[in-house]
Amino acid sequence: xxxxxxxxxxxxxxxxxxxxxxxxxIDVEYLRKFGIALPEKLQMEIxxxxxxxxxxxxxxxxxxxxxxxxxxxxxNHMAWDKYTYQVPLKNGAFEFIKYCHENNIRLGIATSxxxxxxxxxxxxxxxxxxFDSIVTGCDVxxxxxxxxxxxxxxxxxxxxxxxxxxxxxxxxxxxxxxxAGMQVCAVDDDYSSQQKEEKKPAKAFADETAxxxxxxxxxxxRSPYRFEGVEYTEVDVSGLDTMTIxxxxxxxxxxxxxxxxxxxxxxxxxxxxxxxxxxxxxGLPPLWTDWKYHSTTV
Numbered sequence: 001x002x003x004x005x006x007x008x009x010x011x012x013x014x015x016x017x018x019x020x021x022x023x024x025x026i027d028v029e030y031l032r033k034f035g036i037a038l039p040e041k042l043q044m045e046i047x048x049x050x051x052x053x054x055x056x057x058x059x060x061x062x063x064x065x066x067x068x069x070x071x072x073x074x075x076n077h078m079a080w081d082k083y084t085y086q087v088p089l090k091n092g093a094f095e096f097i098k099y100c101h102e103n104n105i106r107l108g109i110a111t112s113x114x115x116x117x118x119x120x121x122x123x124x125x126x127x128x129x130x131f132d133s134i135v136t137g138c139d140v141x142x143x144x145x146x147x148x149x150x151x152x153x154x155x156x157x158x159x160x161x162x163x164x165x166x167x168x169x170x171x172x173x174x175x176x177x178x179x180a181g182m183q184v185c186a187v188d189d190d191y192s193s194q195q196k197e198e199k200k201p202a203k204a205f206a207d208e209t210a211x212x213x214x215x216x217x218x219x220x221x222r223s224p225y226r227f228e229g230v231e232y233t234e235v236d237v238s239g240l241d242t243m244t245i246x247x248x249x250x251x252x253x254x255x256x257x258x259x260x261x262x263x264x265x266x267x268x269x270x271x272x273x274x275x276x277x278x279x280x281x282x283g284l285p286p287l288w289t290d291w292k293y294h295s296t297t298v
Contacts, residue, residue: 002103002165004163006157006159006164007106007132007157007159007163007164008105008107008165008166008167009108009109009154009157009166009177009182010108010109010110010167011109011166011167011170011187012113012121013111013169014169015090015167015168016089016167017087017125019083019087020190022079022082022083023079026078026079027042027043030075030078034062045057047144047170047172048145049143049144051072052072055072055075076114076117083117094125094127106132106157106158108135108156109131110149111136111137112144113136113137114136115134115136118136132157133153133156133157135149135152143172145173145175145176146176147179147181150164150166150176151180154180161182162182164182165182166182166183168184169188174186
């Protein structure tokens with residue numbers, strides 16, 4: 001999934017942290033102050049909007065007299081303790097972030113939430129220092145599904161859009177990532193479970209792009225061997241017929257050895273070199289008196 005990926009960009013709510021559930025509670029409580037019942041489809045109508053766009057939408061739709069800054073301040077205050085004490089990271093998120101960091105993959109956040117809340121929650125979970133860029137919807141001209149926020153996150157990560165992988169849980173965010181020319185992986189979240197069918201094309205990305213497993217037969221050399229200017233310590237001999245391999249192993253009095261081996265450590269070689277190995281092994285030259293054969297799945 002991370003092949004040719006130089007930066008991973010996370011949506012925050014519902015993708016990186018499990019927080020979507022709190023916003024309906026906050027909207028109910030906030031509108032109650034003005035004697036307004038929560039409209040049934042409100043959450044769908046504001047999906048993908050930036051914090052400022054959502055405040056403007058509330059002000060216009062519900063004729064709220066408070067300023068936009070006051071509306072946003074009230075929401076930050078109402079959500080602060082929840083983000084501090086009740087919002088966990090998504091399962092596996094911390095381990096994945098560490099993996100990306102250790103493998104020099106840049107990390108960014110592109111969120112419709114407020115900067116105050118995103119900075120708070122990532123500090124609480126001890127992951128702030130892993131991120132190269134944090135962009136909110138208020139930093140760009142248009143919120144999701146416009147690509148603006150992901151293009152800006154990529155720019156701040158100094159990474160081309162086609163080298164970015166986006167994790168998103170809602171349709172406007174998925175469309176934003178795709179519109180930015182990025183690869184998108186859809187995230188399961190209870191809040192957006194009704195969008196499951198719509199998310200399937202993006203959700204299938206991880207399976208479609210994951211390296212396909214194959215059976216690999218390897219001769220591991222105890223002494224390096226130089227062939228056509230390249231030094232080899234282990235050789236993929238999958239192209240050789242089983243009889244040739246078995247004969248070579250029997251001649252050397254070695255047993256088959258099953259063990260895991262990373263795909264990146266397998267040396268790619270020509271059929272000519274593989275056959276030369278088998279031939280020399282059968283001929284018992286001194287060079288090949290100490291080697292072993294194994295088969296593994298990569």
